[in-house]
Amino acid sequence: xxxxxxxxxxxxxxxxxxxxxxxxxxxxxxxxxxxxxxxxxxxxxxxxxxxxxxxxxxxxxxxxxxxxxxxxxxxxxxxxxxxxxxxxxxxxxxxxxxxxxxxxxxxxxxxxxxxxxxxxxxxxxxxxxxxxxxxxxxxxxxxxxxxxxxxxxxxxxxxxxxxxxxxxxxxxxxxxxxxxxxxxxxxxxxxxxxxxxxxxxxxxxxxxxxxxxxxxxxxxxxxxxxxxxxxxxxxxxxxxxxxxxxxxxxxxxxxxxxxxxxxxxxxxxxxxxxxxxxxxxxxxxxxxxxxxxxxxxxxxxxxxxxxxxxxxxxxxxxxxxxxxxxxxxxxxxxxxxxxxxxxxxxxxxxxxxxxxxxxxxxxxxxxxxxxxxxxxxxxxxxxxxxxxxxxxxxxxxxxxxxxxxxxxxxxxxxxxxxxxxxxxxxxxxxxxxxxxxxxxxxxxxxxxxxxxxxxxxxxxxxxxxxxxxxxxxxxxxxxxxxxxxxxxxxxxxxxxxxxxxxxxxxxxxxxxxxxxxxxxxxxxxxxxxxxxxxxxxxxxxxxxxxxxxxxxxxxxxxxxxxxxxxxxxxxxxxxxxxxxxxxxxxxxxxxxxxxxxxxxxxxxxxxxxxxxxxxxxxxxxxxxxxxxxxxxxxxxxxxxxxxxxxxxxxxxxxxxxxxxxxxxxxxxxxxxxxxxxxxxxxxxxxxxxxxxxxxxxxxxxxxxxxxxxxxxxxxxxxxxxxxxxxxxxxxxxxxxxxxxxxxxxxxxxxxxxxxxxxxxxxxxxxxxxxxxxxxxxxxxxxxxxxxxxxxxxxxxxxxxxxxxxxxxxxxxxxxxxxxxxxxxxxxxxxxxxxxxxxxxxxxxxxxxxxxxxxxxxxxxxxxxxxxxxxxxxxxxxxxxxxxxxxxxxxxxxxxxxxxxxxxxxxxxxxxxxxxxxxxxxxxxxxxxxxx
Numbered sequence: 004x005x006x007x008x009x010x011x012x013x014x015x016x017x018x019x020x021x022x023x024x025x026x027x028x029x030x031x032x033x034x035x036x037x038x039x040x041x042x043x044x045x046x047x048x049x050x051x052x053x054x055x056x057x058x059x060x061x062x063x064x065x066x067x068x069x070x071x072x073x074x075x076x077x078x079x080x081x082x083x084x085x086x087x088x089x090x091x092x093x094x095x096x097x098x099x100x101x102x103x104x105x106x107x108x109x110x111x112x113x114x115x116x117x118x119x120x121x122x123x124x125x126x127x128x129x130x131x132x133x134x135x136x137x138x139x140x141x142x143x144x145x146x147x148x149x150x151x152x153x154x155x156x157x158x159x160x161x162x163x164x165x166x167x168x169x170x171x172x173x174x175x176x177x178x179x180x181x182x183x184x185x186x187x188x189x190x191x192x193x194x195x196x197x198x199x200x201x202x203x204x205x206x207x208x209x210x211x212x213x214x215x216x217x218x219x220x221x222x223x224x225x226x227x228x229x230x231x232x233x234x235x236x237x238x239x240x241x242x243x244x245x246x247x248x249x250x251x252x253x254x255x256x257x258x259x260x261x262x263x264x265x266x267x268x269x270x271x272x273x274x275x276x277x278x279x280x281x282x283x284x285x286x287x288x289x290x291x292x293x294x295x296x297x298x299x300x301x302x303x304x305x306x307x308x309x310x311x312x313x314x315x316x317x318x319x320x321x322x323x324x325x326x327x328x329x330x331x332x333x334x335x336x337x338x339x340x341x342x343x344x345x346x347x348x349x350x351x352x353x354x355x356x357x358x359x360x361x362x363x364x365x366x367x368x369x370x371x372x373x374x375x376x377x378x379x380x381x382x383x384x385x386x387x388x389x390x391x392x393x394x395x396x397x398x399x400x401x402x403x404x405x406x407x408x409x410x411x412x413x414x415x416x417x418x419x420x421x422x423x424x425x426x427x428x429x430x431x432x433x434x435x436x437x438x439x440x441x442x443x444x445x446x447x448x449x450x451x452x453x454x455x456x457x458x459x460x461x462x463x464x465x466x467x468x469x470x471x472x473x474x475x476x477x478x479x480x481x482x483x484x485x486x487x488x489x490x491x492x493x494x495x496x497x498x499x500x501x502x503x504x505x506x507x508x509x510x511x512x513x514x515x516x517x518x519x520x521x522x523x524x525x526x527x528x529x530x531x532x533x534x535x536x537x538x539x540x541x542x543x544x545x546x547x548x549x550x551x552x553x554x555x556x557x558x559x560x561x562x563x564x565x566x567x568x569x570x571x572x573x574x575x576x577x578x579x580x581x582x583x584x585x586x587x588x589x590x591x592x593x594x595x596x597x598x599x600x601x602x603x604x605x606x607x608x609x610x611x612x613x614x615x616x617x618x619x620x621x622x623x624x625x626x627x628x629x630x631x632x633x634x635x636x637x638x639x640x641x642x643x644x645x646x647x648x649x650x651x652x653x654x655x656x657x658x659x660x661x662x663x664x665x666x667x668x669x670x671x672x673x674x675x676x677x678x679x680x681x682x683x684x685x686x687x688x689x690x691x692x693x694x695x696x697x698x699x700x701x702x703x704x705x706x707x708x709x710x711x712x713x714x715x716x717x718x719x720x721x722x723x724x725x726x727x728x729x730x731x732x733x734x735x736x737x738x739x740x741x742x743x744x745x746x747x748x749x750x751x752x753x754x755x756x757x758x759x760x761x762x763x764x765x766x767x768x769x770x771x772x773x774x775x776x777x778x779x780x781x782x783x784x785x786x787x788x789x790x791x792x793x794x795x796x797x798x799x800x801x802x803x804x805x806x807x808x809x810x811x812x813x814x815x816x817x818x819x820x821x822x823x824x825x826x827x828x829x830x831x832x833x834x835x836x837x838x839x840x841x842x843x844x845x846x847x848x849x850x851x852x853x854x855x856x857x858x859x860x861x862x863x864x865x866x867x868x869x870x871x872x873x874x875x876x877x878x879x880x881x882x883x884x885x886x887x888x889x890x891x892x893x894x895x896x897x898x899x900x901x902x903x904x905x906x907x908x909x910x911x912x913x914x915x916x917x918x919x920x921x922x923x924x925x926x927x928x929x930x931x932x933x934x
Contacts, residue, residue, distance in 0.1 A: 013096040014129070015089065015116055017103055021134065021328040025102065028136040029143070034092060038103070039085050043076040043115045045165055051077055064169055066162050068616075072593045074162055078119060086119055093122040100146065105130040106336055107157035107583065108524050114154045133333040133387035156583035159592055163187060163575070166597055170619050171559075171566065178628045179554050179649065184536055187572065188521055190559060192529050193538045194567045195514055196506055196548045197556045203681040204636075206502035207253035211243050212269035216445055217492035218281055218433065220480045229491065230479050232433055232445035237262045237272070239442060245500045253500070269495035275437035281445070281488040285432035291450060293424040295457040297340040297370040298383035298416050301523035302516045304335065307415070309509035309544065310464035312407050313824055316508045316530040322404045323384070331397065331405075332412055333385050336523040338516075340370040340383045342419070349391050350420040357393075357417075358459055364422050385416040418461035426452035429479055433488060449479035499855055502681070504862065505545040519573035543825055543866035547679050550634060550647050550654040558631045562622050565609050633657075636683055640738065645688055647674060656683075656691060677870065682851070689737045690720060702742040704749070711745050713737050722748050730768065732787045733838050747791060756795035764798045766790045777802055817856040823865050830864050832856040846871040 014035045016022050026035040045065030046052050056062040056075060067073040078086055093099060099122050103109035117126055127146035131138045164187050171185035214234040234242050243261040248254065255263050264272070299307070304323065308314040314322070323335035342350070347367045354363050370383075386392060386409070394410040401409060433445040452458070506514065508530050515521045521529055533539045538552040559567045575596075581587035594600070599614030609615060632649040639645055643658040654674040672691040674683070693699055699713040701722070709725040720737045721730045722745040729748040731740065752767040755775060764777045766784070773784040775798045782801040784793060816831040817839055823830050828843040832850070839856050840849045841864045848867035850859060 011096045012098045013092050014100045014102050024134050024330055025139055028139040042082050042119050043078050046077050090120050093120050099126045100129045102129045107153050110150055110153040111157035114149055132382050134330045135388050152585045153583050155589045156579050159582050159589040160579055170615055178626050178631050188529055189532045190567050191572045193533050193552050194556045196539050196546050197552050200548050200680050203502040205251045209248040209253035209500045212264040212266055212497050213242055214273050215494050215496050216490055218488045219491050227478050227480050232447040235446040236444035248500050273493040273495045275439050276435055276493055279435050281433050281435045281490055283482050283486040284434045286482055287430045289428050291426040291428045295418050296463050298419045300338045301336050302512050304384055305512050306509040316527045320527040322408045330387055332387055335384050338523050339381055340372050345389050346385050349389055350417055353391055354421055362421050368420050386413050414461040418457040421457035424456040424458045425454045449477040451476055507544040518569045543869040545866050550649050553634045554632050554649040562626055686736050701745050724749055755798045820861050825865050
């Protein structure tokens with residue numbers, strides 16, 4: 004019991020771990036206790052409604068919309084015991100300090116604590132941005148009152164989200180599927196992901212070619228003698244690149260004057276340039292300068308942790324919460340890039356100690372927040388304290404994830420106060436005249452870094468995994484105008500345009516931030532919610548929408564477009580900010596949005612339409628459930644519209660002729676679980692219909708009169724006629740296969756002839772490809788077409804050649820891709836008997852028909868293998884897993900990087916842990932609670 008002879012104080016924070024840390028910084032006159040997150044919230048369902056409100060029509064909604072939007076708050080059952088404990092302590096102390104986080108959520112928790120505990124002693128609000136002894140003592144010495152404007156803003160957001168969810172979700176139950184949910188921000192985030200998948204579905208790949216020249220300087224020189232240049236113009240017209248093609252047609256954009264080279268055109272041009280002189284026509288040099296990146300805010304921390312560490316948003320915030328509560332970093336929910344004077348001084352001192360005084364700029368760097376409607380806390384995420392601890396100094400105190408994230412934050416903070424990276428960039432233009440007198444221009448660019456500056460400490464990653472890192476150098480020979488060059492190699496190179504990449508959690512957070520949607524405290528929950536609701540699934544790092552998401556977003560776009568409009572959602576965020584700053588009232592905002600107003604308010608269109616309540620009620624009858632749950636794919640060659648329908652038991656395919664009102668069971672097929680929307684190509688759809696419905700009749704065999712059908716089997720599509728069957732070649736499609744081609748397949752195996760001893764030689768298509776056989780002796784054929792064209796003499800020549808072990812040696816990989824971002828295993832693309840596939844040595848994934856070994860990205864390969872990995876190991880014989888690439892030891896930041904500027908530092912390439920530890924325990928949830 005506290006002594007009556009001294010003043011005792013109760014300090015209430017959110018989590019027990021935070022309470023434990025703070026208790027160590029305060030004396031015996033302070034009791035530090037946790038609320039364990041939110042203590043009250045709106046009722047979750049009818050069972051949560053207190054008995055005295057059960058007769059009220061609005062009680063289940065939890066908001067009395069007819070009485071000033073008065074909320075009904077209830078204490079959840081799992082918080083009642085803790086509340087009782089806090090009430091008892093409140094009666095035993097002289098003062099109470101509410102030390103919840105200094106943002107809207109934290110301010111609301113503090114207010115709810117007062118309303119729930121109802122203390123009789125003075126209550127003060129203490130705020131801080133880091134949990135260090137000086138910060139806690141300063142907060143106790145400088146308390147303030149609860150900011151009711153911040154509380155009103157949080158309450159308005161909570162009520163707004165409840166009204167949106169409770170009014171719009173029933174529409175989804177009636178028109179799409181029971182138990183679905185809609186959310187003010189989650190629906191917009193889902194729409195962003197769905198729109199990207201629509202772009203991928205509409206995408207049509209285009210092929211284009213150019214020439215890569217390896218050019219050499221004549222004579223002896225210092226530095227590099229050879230370099231590579233790419234074809235950029237022919238006859239004065241620019242050669243087409245990926246940006247010149249329409250993504251939905253694969254054709255060159257209308258009005259473009261580019262030269263579109265195909266394979267024959269590129270190879271022919273390369274041949275006409277063989278032996279021709281090349282001359283430098285232009286050399287342009289410019290100084291290169293790159294300023295450091297701003298310190299981390301919540302969104303950029305999530306983005307970089309996803310890129311560099313492969314952390315999910317939840318993993319990042321959970322780990323950051325632990326670091327904050329244990330006094331390692333400042334508050335992690337912020338959209339301010341500002342650093343305090345104390346932090347700037349600490350960073351500059353540490354830079355001078357570790358990297359030398361030359362790495363410290365003359366004046367401190369100050370950053371301004373670019374985020375739309377920035378608010379929340381007042382400082383960026385940085386190491387806590389007046390003297391930053393290096394990663395090496397904290398390595399033994401942190402588990403693996405905590406160490407990785409701390410090092411990332413430390414390096415970013417230090418780099419933000421370092422000097423610019425400077426160097427030179429050069430652009431070179433080269434011309435050659437072909438044998439056909441064509442003017443052919445090549446281009447090359449280079450970069451040298453003379454002073455890496457902040458790049459010694461930190462290099463930001465990119466969402467484009469093929470993008471070059473900013474600290475990478477490309478050194479070119481010292482060239483001058485009119486200098487002659489020799490062409491050592493001229494290679495025609497083919498490319499395919501790629502669909503837009505799917506969103507990752509990192510890039511989706513970035514998109515939301517740029518649109519002004521969501522806030523630092525909500526990004527994590529948005530990512531979690533859209534996955535928990537079944538609208539989005541993660542494959543590796545990629546966010547893949549479900550067909551259910553297509554149906555929900557289609558309904559909202561078609562009938563309530565403003566509810567998923569990006570500008571409207573951002574405008575509501577702005578109005579909540581106005582409430583937080585005292586410039587707008589909660590009641591006016593909610594009234595206009597829910598009931599409408601002739602003068603507008605929350606939004607002109609919704610308000611003038613009578614508000615949300617009237618809008619969803621009156622428009623309900625106009626929504627056709629069948630149309631909403633039908634996602635059109637394409638019209639097939641028979642003129643049938645193929646759609647995906649979202650049914651009660653999952654999505655399925657439906658096709659129907661435009662002049663037919665009847666639906667046949669044969670025109671339905673299930674969509675396999677895990678199949679992404681953009682994978683429903685015409686070829687895949689045809690395969691699914693065959694698998695679900697049996698046969699596709701091609702006609703009758705004129706020789707036997709038996710019907711020839713295409714079927715789908717365990718090992719892919721095949722043709723059958725009577726007792727004969729044969730698999731389709733990998734180059735053939737069930738959609739385009741003709742009767743003639745099917746009969747050709749059924750002619751296999753083909754007797755080529757007999758040798759001098761009368762032994763039969765047969766051409767077969769086998770497990771490992773086409774081959775000829777004479778008894779047990781066999782030889783492979785170069786391609787499948789030879790099965791029908793190889794002659795007896797050619798077969799005898801092949802069989803006469805020795806069957807060497809060399810012939811059976813494994814093929815070299817088609818491409819080495821680097822390490823899998825998810826597993827760190829090296830990935831390679833190989834050529835298998837069923838076509839090219841990507842492998843990590845343990846799991847294999849075949850490339851689709853629209854994918855090529857040259858264009859497949861590392862991210863796509865990682866996603867494909869992640870899907871295979873999720874299904875477990877194949878029952879077939881496994882090869883030994885490929886060895887992991889050696890990882891670099893974690894640096895402690897105690898010495899400046901010694902490597903040449905062209906090399907990345909260990910932290911720039913990836914952050915590694917100094918020790919292995921068990922995963923961090925889940926931090927106390929901030930989720931709202933109900934009784």
